[in-house]
Amino acid sequence: MASQGRIVKELAEVGKDDKVSGIKAVPVTQGDLRHLKGTIPGPQGTPYEGGIFEIDIVLPKQYPFEPPKMKYITKIWHPNISSQTGAICLDILKDQWSPALTIKTALLSLQALMCSAEPGDPQDAEVAKMYMADRKKFDSTAKFWTDTYAKPTSKEDAITRVCEMGFDRESARKALEKTGWDESAAVNSLLGM
Structure with a gap:
């Protein structure tokens, strides 16, 4: 032990x-x-x-x-x-x-x-x-x-990048929070994948 x-x-x-x-x-x-x-x-x-x-x-x-x-x-x-x-x-x-x-x-x-x-x-x-x-x-x-x-990024930068893919700010923020701020996982979640 x-x-x-x-x-x-x-x-x-x-x-x-x-x-x-x-x-x-x-x-x-x-x-x-x-x-x-x-x-x-x-x-x-x-x-x-x-x-x-x-x-x-x-x-x-x-x-x-x-x-x-x-x-x-x-x-x-x-x-x-x-x-x-x-x-x-x-x-x-x-x-x-x-x-x-x-x-x-x-x-x-x-x-x-x-x-x-x-x-x-x-x-x-x-x-x-x-x-x-x-x-x-x-x-x-x-x-x-x-x-x-x-690369360390701010949460605001992550939200902005997800929004640039055509998602609204609130949905992007919620998806990022749910996935631990993993942008790819958040986008997949928003796309229903």
Whole structure:
């Protein structure tokens, strides 16, 4: 059984703003220290720069003797991260985990993975194929996905974009609220899909 004290200590470390890496993790609901939401800023000099990527983190009962279960909530175009499910192919989240590692080191490893992909050991074969065959196309696609899914936008901007598709403001706002401000899901909801 994981020490509650260790989790509290780790959350104190990763819950405050890290001015260097920008990573952070906080409980999804107050009082539940085992379900966290992490945020990672896209590293400078990569197609992910300027994006904020959200990570779903679940700490198993055996944590820290078992790795945290992590997946990207924010859609990302990367060979080692599923473009569909957000599943991550990273050895320290599987067989190379050590109890000496922390939530913060795992998030820092994800940020490092965004800087240096491992296309030879992909989670998403299609993305890895593009990465190896046409790096310029890969970079522009990854940047487009970052701009589309990871750029922080105001709620007003989201309402305006949905209204530009022919919906009235009140319907757009309600659909966005209902779908957690996911613009594609809101439009699908409004279209009855």
